[in-house]
Amino acid sequence: MKNISKILKTIGIIFLFLASISLYSQTNKKDFQVDGGNYPFPKNDAQHPCISIEEYEVLNKEVGENLRKLHLEDRVNRNSLTTSLNWPLQTASGFTQCSYHFIGAYVDQNTATTAIQDYDCGTNTYDGHHGTDIAIWPYSFYKMDNNQIEVVAAAAGTIIQKADGNFDRNCSSNTLTANSIIIQHADGTYALYWHMKKNSVTTKNVGQTVAAGEYLGIVGSSGSASGPHLHFEIWSGNTNTTYKDPYSGSCNLLNVNSWWASQKPHTDPAIMKVSVNTTDNIMPGCPTTETPNESDVYVIPFQGDGLPAGYAKFYVFLREIPANSLLTMRILNPNGTAFSSWTYTVPTLNKISYWGFSKLLPTTDGNYIFDATYNGQTCSKSFTITHSLGINDVTTADSFNIFPNPTSDEFSLSVYSLESKTYTYCLSNITGQIIETDKITINNHKWEKSFLISSLSKGIYFLTLNDSNSQIVKKIIKN
The missing domain is CATH 2.70.70.10 (Glucose Permease (Domain IIA))
Structure with missing residues (x-):
């Protein structure tokens, strides 16, 4: 019996060890998920010159x-x-x-x-x-x-x-x-x-x-x-x-001297930009306007569209960085210590390129910094983690009801037992971007409205009803 007990105990330890490895691997996979690459920008040519x-x-x-x-x-x-x-x-x-x-x-x-x-x-x-x-x-x-x-x-x-x-x-x-x-x-x-x-x-x-x-x-x-x-x-x-040609160089046959007060280098490797994003950016190509999906504020708990719970997308945008160059990235705590850090080796030389990393967000309130470094040059972006919406007087009264919630394409707002007067409602996303807002007048203490949100991305939204004295806030989850 003692031997059987030892065997079972050993099996249990092995199982826990393997489970921990599996859990670590899954977390690691999420934490180092990367996408992006070369950005194929359109360019004029001899058949399509800037000026004919x-x-x-x-x-x-x-x-x-x-x-x-x-x-x-x-x-x-x-x-x-x-x-x-x-x-x-x-x-x-x-x-x-x-x-x-x-x-x-x-x-x-x-x-x-x-x-x-x-x-x-x-x-x-x-x-x-x-x-x-x-x-x-x-x-x-x-x-x-x-x-x-x-x-x-x-x-x-x-x-x-x-x-x-x-x-x-x-x-x-x-x-x-x-x-x-x-x-x-x-x-x-x-x-x-x-x-x-x-x-x-x-x-x-x-x-x-x-x-x-x-x-x-x-x-x-x-x-x-x-x-x-x-x-x-x-x-x-x-x-x-x-x-x-305003540039001076050994193959400039038009003029000897540079016309620039300070001539920039012919090739100029750099990290052009870093950003913290609620989900993937959208770059559809000319002539459609891009959607960066960036945010400076993240309300915990955070759920980004297409991302694991608690994760955000951290982007770096590069110019002419050579193949096999090492990028070092960090999320810095408010006190300057590293919350997390990672590296990435640029696989190929491109005129311009971008890389996005899915990384776990901090959960402690404060102001954080995301930075990326190449060859001693650092580019950074600050962002804020918070558990509140910064509202002075928030009421979560039963007189303000949303259903169904969670929802996929529409929801209804039902207001009752509120003082009859003028209010302002506001539907916003987790970054604070206003989607819809208007003034309403409540008579006989009741008011109802339906909202179509099928075109919105999955994630967390907030519906606020306020007057001059107070605010009522409800969280909406779109599946």
Whole structure:
């Protein structure tokens, strides 16, 4: 009997050990679930250029006519210092991101129609390209729709050409007019700013001056554009045949010196952005606006659509990071210690790429930081964990009833035994985004309403009913 007891005890220990291994493996699998990869951005090419030959001909004529009308050729100071260019983009006030751009194409230095070469002897260009394409990412159309990246004057000068009011959600070559501006500098050189957002171009008119760094417009996708980007082009004279390359490099055959006040590197590996997401982001491609699904606040208990309970999605967005590079990621507690950390080896070199990790959220209230580091460069994002909605006076009265709950496509709100007066109801998601809100008047202490939510993602929602003195909050679970 003693031997049998020992055997059973041993079997029990083995079972518990195997069960713990199985549980750890399942947790580990969830905790290191990763998706993403290369982002195949659309790009102009020789058959679909940013500015066609026909458009250049129209521009040359328009610029010449405007110069004569304004007598600007007589004012050019050929002895002035060569124009020094600042970066022609900036983030809008209140918007921050570790980095927001990548170079889709440089000036083509090879005049042969069967070969390409950029200023650094690379191939980041397309045949016959006369400018620098500066694309914005991630969520380029979301950035455009929300006016997050501004085009600014790289140098002071006079407006020679301006176009606005044109369609701005193009994805390929076309004959549509771009929203644009051309500025003549004091030394007689010109800068072209192309593809801007509709109705975003400066209200200043042809003949008026702008200062270096002054707002010109919003990055868009107007004209012959493959997606939101700025086509930035430099001329030494008043026609496109005088185009130059602002970058200095061993294969720049157009000009010796750099025109940039501070030239950025040809290849610039970086973590562009990190984010904490309630579920997978949605990037449908040009011209549809992306859905980031990001949040700064997570109410515990948290259930993200398509994620294990208590998990969120942690994203990193990369630019030109070499294959086999190591990324180190951390979730930092409010006191700066690590709540969790992990590493990931980038499998291949891509122009731009993104990687998403399903990770367990902290459950202690406080302000946390998610950061990612590559080659000593760190990009971070703060987020908050809370168990409350930040409501001063919350009433969970029986007089406020929701059914069915959980639900899949609709629910009804029934209010009774409440004081007859005006209230405001608000349906919101777990990030605080308002889905529906309105004022109602309750008569005879009763009120009912049905809500259709079939189009909403699975997860937790909140319905709030409030007046000037109190709030009633109910949680709704959508399956």
